[in-house]
Amino acid sequence: MHYYAAAGIEWYLLVEQETGTLHLHRRQGRHYREVSVTKPGSVLELTEPVQATIRPEDLVP
Structure with a gap:
């Protein structure tokens, strides 16, 4: 994570593959x-950095 912060990446989404939980x-x-x-x-509703609707079950089979 600290490399992302050092690079100036404002957001990131972590997907737990075992539980399907989004962080x-x-x-x-x-x-x-x-x-x-x-x-x-x-449902995760994002308004920034992009507009998106994400359902965990759509990401992890």
Whole structure:
């Protein structure tokens, strides 16, 4: 994660393959803060950095 922050990447999405849970992180300075956790059956609605609707079950079989 610290390499992403050092490169200036503002957001990243971590997908837990075992559970299908999505963890959305946003950069704050040199570190990241988790801003959202989405479990299968729920929907992640993004407005930034892009507009998107993501369902965990669509990402992990």
